[in-house]
Amino acid sequence: MSKNILTRRGLMRTGAAAGAGLAMPTIFTGQVWSAAHSGYTNAPQGSTVTLGFNVPQTGPYADEGADELLAQQLAVEHLNGEGDGGCLNTFSSKALKGNGILGKKVQYVTGDTQTKSDAARASAKSMIEKDGAIMINGGSSSGVAVAVQGLCQEAGVIFMAGLTHANDTTGKDRKANGFRHFFNAYMSGAALAPVLAKEMGSDRRAYHLTADYNWGWTQEESIVASTEALGWETVNTVKTPLASTDFSSYITPVLNSGADVLVLNHYGGNMVNSLSNAIQFDLLSKQVNGKDFKIVVPLYSELMAAGAGENIKGVLGSMNYNWQLDNEGSKQFVKSFGEKYGKPPSNSAQTCYAQVLLYADACERAGTFNPCGVAEALEGFEFDGLGNGKTLYRAEDHQCFKDVLVVRGAENPTSAYDTLEIVEITPVDQVMYAPDHPMFGGAEAKLGECNPGA
Amino acid sequence: MDAFILQILNGLDKGSAYALIALGLTLIFGTLGVVNFAHGALFMIGAFCAVFLQRILSLSFLTVDETRTDFLGNPMKVETPYVVDWFGPELGNAIIDWSVPLAILFAIPVMVFVGFVMERGLIKHFYKRPHADQILVTFGLAIVLQEIIKYFYGANPIPTPAPRALAGAFDIGTVIGFDANTIIYPYWRMIYFAFSLIIIGGVFGFLRYTTFGMVVRAGMADRETVGMLGIDIDRRFTLMFGIAAAVAGLAGVMYTPINPPNYHMGMDFLVLSFVVVVVGGMGSLPGAVLAGFLLGILESFASTSWATSALPGINQIIIYLVAIIVLLTRPRGLMGRKGVMEE
Known part of the structure; x- marks a missing residue:
């Protein structure tokens, strides 16, 4: 009767090899960006335009990613004139008509960030190179946001960040092609x-x-x-x-x-x-x-x-947002999201929904998908009706400024959805800061030049 | 002194989980010679036995409350658990409240069955294969099991609290002569420690004082000779796999009030538990228990701010550092014996 003998060294050797394999980055850099279009990366051809939704579909934030994806899909429906139109009805800008973006039907592809920077870059890269995504949106971590934002800057596409709260995203790591709707630390x-x-x-x-x-x-x-x-x-x-x-x-x-x-x-x-x-x-x-x-x-x-x-x-x-907010944009979004999915939206869902609509609106107002034109349309843009009240997309750092909610764990929640109650809506003036604030990279922090890619 | 005592308590508490998982791992090493990287998944499945039972006991029917509205402004649907309807609010809510302790009874047969299926269905086919194959197949199995749990329960942690009577903390300081509020420790963590001692004692007693246990120990020492005596040692070893699975599962059940369980919790303990086994001495059950508590205590002290300020990052490497030192000075681990699990 034979038996495999286990030794400590054998076990540790095998374990080390397995660990090294698991830790191997999933992306190797070095591939040159190829651009088969003229003017800018992934200029839409034909009657459709493709957006890339990069959210955690596996890993510990998979539930948050699933919620983001639901909101992104809802935004695409509304942009294409399906459903109840959602916040197109309440958005202060009236550029969006429910006929896609610049007359092109919106379609989307998805990627899995796994809440790992290298995996998130790989999935964003794949969506840009293979699927022709012209904008990347989503994510549940600042590490991922900074990594994907850098990639989008190199690739010449717009990055509309999802949930990212670190100051650095629009601080020392700010980029001309990157925009953040979510609030920060x-x-x-x-x-x-x-x-x-x-x-x-x-x-x-x-x-x-x-x-x-x-x-x-x-x-x-x-x-x-x-x-x-x-x-x-x-x-x-x-x-x-x-x-x-x-x-x-x-x-x-x-x-x-x-x-x-x-x-x-x-x-x-x-x-x-x-x-x-x-x-x-x-x-x-x-x-x-x-x-x-x-x-x-x-x-x-x-x-x-x-x-x-x-x-x-x-x-x-x-x-950043809570579904109990009592303004027209929020009520409309909660209604659209709730009737479709049977639950109120989370704050990560709301930021992704708003970002997709803001991107589409900027394209319409700029009259182009060229990321530099879109960026210019977003810079300094003031809007209302997407759920957070009056909001400014500041030109200097591409950070949204709006009221911030202070919340508290409810003592007596009536359902699974009102476990948090709004204590205070802090006015935007109290959370403003200078673009060269020391916590945001100081005077050295620059957006750099917009990169249209091709 | 109070800080010292608190870290000792923390260490014993952490060590309880390490010791229980490492004990099961060592049982499987010692009997079947298998490197079971799915053992952490068994801990996780045990925790989800508690979640499952809590959900079963909380099964509800809906009634519409016209006086209240939901988030869409529609009349609110109110859930009433069946057990509350059947037994009244007091007893019904108490049954739900005590779901974690009740889950111990539920988890034992479930985990023995899971262990039996795992061993007979997959692992037995890899006994004669290289250990690298065993690691790969059991690691793959662990991933499959956690993805199954994620499919049904999602990725988010699920609160599974201790019974209200056992929530809160005990002021140990007032009993041993310290000021009030200087040494307080949660009741449930003390229960977890006591529970782990009972389980460890039970496993040792089973192996030491029962005929079955004596045959298993004989098989661990010399499997072929025991086989030649006409004893079906393979069957006994399969049952030991089930017992090891139950030990890991019970550790998981009792852990749920400490940290809300999620599908990934087994992986968090897996590597640490392997280090515990190696430090304790391959195949040594007392070694696994000793190393579990020892490393738990060291890890707790390494997490204090004075330790991290003196040696930044020590809290992240202490266990591996100790493993290196032990293996350099005692290559067979703390209680490993010559000839056991060696070529």
Whole structure:
């Protein structure tokens, strides 16, 4: 009777080989952009124009990606004159007629970012090169947004970012071909600060747990600046590895740190776990420095709220959009999305929907698909009726400026959809900043030249 | 001192999960000689047994409440769980509330069955194949299993809380002479630690004090001789695979109130558990348990801010660093014995 003998060395050798294989990037650079068109990359031929929707379809943000894709498909329907027209009815610009874009029927292709920068670039590259996509939209991570934005700049197509909250996307990594509708970490800090002052006072000691990557750092920097401006003291800022699942060893030091506020600069699964762990340690029932202990989650999403369950009750945070917003654009979008899909839209869905319509509208107003013409039409564009109220696409950094929502985990939700309640709509003036703000790359940060590609 | 005690508690708590998973892995190594990269998936399936039972117990019928509206302005459809309708609000809600402890009973037969099917249906065909083949096929199986779970439950974590009576934290400090609120620890994490000790004790007792366990241990030491005595050792080893699967599954069930489960949670533990097995000593059950708790405690201390400020990044590498040191100084691991799993 024979038997394979397992040895430690054999196991570790095989494991290392398997690990190296899994870690291999899925894209190798070096291929020269080919452009079979004249004037600009992927100039539409025939009666159709192709958009590329690059969203996480696998991996931990697959549910968020699925929601983005639903919104993108809805936007395409509305652009082509199908369905109830959605926000074409409420959009302040009347350039879109429901006959596609510049008379060409809109079709789309999809890619899977996997929430990995190299995979996201590979899928965007494939959609641009093989499918002829003229614009890329979507995504659920700042790392992905910065990577794909860089690729689109090189390729000469427009990038309409999805969910990306790091300051760098329209800060030091801003690009002439890239545009962000979603808010950013600075805005979260600026919007939250007055509410925190009102609810918790100006004499607080904050302890930060921060996801150890680009987005976490910029959010921590923004929230620390905003809260210290209130008079709060920052007791400690601790970086937690992105791969962390159990945060107990990071939370127990909070108990005896003298802090009376815990700020969780985490997103997605990290946030669900760190908040759940903090609640297990009964932090919210503690009194420190004579005050009730509080937890703040600066960036919320509906899916995170669903994952954290009852743990979010009473916890403050901020959002780009919430379906409970009471304006005409929001009501129209919720109606269209809700009647088609049976649930209200998430804030990542809304930003993708708005971005697709904004791109199409800019093409119509510019009278061309040339990315430089489209970029010019978007720069400095003021609009309303897409759900967020009055909004400006600032020319200097391609960042949208609009009111920011401060939300709180609802104490008594009536359904799975109202687990977050709007506490404050912070006016846009309070979240504005200069294009050369130090947190956004300072004076050195430049958009560069628009690249039309071919 | 209070910080020290808290990190010890954290380490024991983390170590409980590592030890339970590593124990199952070692059982499979020791009996079948298989490198089972799907073991993390068994932990995940156990967690989803709790999710499944929670969903079954929460099955509801809809009634329309004309006094309230949904997000579209239509009359709201209100869900009422059948168990609440059948047993009344108090008992019905209590049944749902205790779904995680109840899932232990549900998970044991399910996980033994899953382990049996996995072993008989796939893994037995790879006993005589190179270990690289075993790793690839079990890793592939793990991916298939997690994608199946994702298909049914999505990618988002699913809150599966502990019973309300066991939520919250206990002020241990007041019992051992410290100030109030200095050493508090969640009830459920202490229960998890106690539960892991019971399971570990149960497995050791089963192997040590039952005839079945004695035959299995004899088979682990010398499979061919036991076979020549007319004992069907393969059948016993298959059952041991089922027991190992159940141990991993129960670890998963009890873990759900600590972190809401998602389809990927098994992978988060897999590599760490293999390191635990290697550090403990290949094929050594006490070694796996010892290494699990030891590495859990070291990982907790490495995550403190004084450790990360003195040695940035130490929290991410500590386990692998310890593995290197142990293998350099004790090549067979902490409790590995000469001749076991060696050429």
